[in-house]
Amino acid sequence: MTDQTVPLFDTLVIIGPGLIGSSILRRGMDDRRIARRLVACDISPEVRARVAELGIADVVETDPATAARDADCVIICVPVGAIAMVAAQVMPVMKKGAILSEVGSVKVTVMEAMQPLLARYPDIAFVPAHPMAGTEFSGPDAGFATLFEDRWCLLTPPEHTPEPAITRITALWKMMGARVRCMSVDHHDRVCAIVSHLPHLLAFTICGTADDLADETRSEVLDFAASGFRDFTRIAASDPTMWRDIFLNNREALLDMLDRFIADAQEMGNAIRTGNEDVIVSRIQRGRAIRRSLIENRQA
Known part of the structure; x- marks a missing residue:
């Protein structure tokens, strides 16, 4: 109209x-x-x-x-x-x-x-x-x-x-x-699984990991939290009912993206373990490039 x-x-x-x-x-x-x-x-x-x-x-x-x-x-x-x-x-x-x-x-x-x-x-x-x-x-x-x-x-x-x-x-x-x-609905759910749902899953999980640490270490996590961890806690503060429904209703696409992430995280872990600087630097550079793209696209 x-x-x-x-x-x-x-x-x-x-x-x-x-x-x-x-x-x-x-x-x-x-x-x-x-x-x-x-x-x-x-x-x-x-x-x-x-x-x-x-x-x-x-x-x-x-x-x-x-x-x-x-x-x-x-x-x-x-x-x-x-x-x-x-x-x-x-x-x-x-x-x-x-x-x-x-x-x-x-x-x-x-x-x-x-x-x-x-x-x-x-x-x-x-x-x-x-x-x-x-x-x-x-x-x-x-x-x-x-x-x-x-x-x-x-x-x-x-x-x-x-x-x-x-x-x-x-x-x-x-x-x-x-x-x-x-x-299409299928394409939508796969896109959202990686750009939204997986990041929330990781945020909830890493905050749970921090909370499971020994009492003394946990208090230090809360006292000395750097910006990276603070960003995770902001995401993890989201509504539980809404995100329960999202995870369960987008189960297949989310689990597929989680499997891919676990494989990539293991690759990065192996690079750190073996001192493979090329893989480490490549991953960091790709992350920086994605961030620049978000800024250029006015989504950051």
């Missing part, structure tokens, strides 16, 4: 106003070209009360079906394992031609779980999205309107999704400040 005298959506519903959901709401409140009416919905009374206090939605609802009834677009922002369950609540009441989206960081299992619903409600366009942005914080207070600036949002629409629905979700994320790309 190019005519911005009319908002992109009349009513946009966010179910689960955590970090991602509340950031969408904040951007929508700042830019009324996105939606005339912003609705937030959550099962938690505390979350609903906080959203109302923050003033980041026009309406706050308890029941997903009530929230979704008049929506032009519903975005489900809950842990991956609960996406299809929430979709089953809202799709029966959504109006013909409305768009359903979600922001989970795993797509294959979500698409598998959604297939029966998509067959049952063919008049609802499903356009999954994954904004590649976030922090270690969660909840409605964690969001901010510029979270998606210059970040990628990956869309994985199923085959035969109406093109106008993809166009509108693309426009939504561009208005959020993101760069948008479409890809």
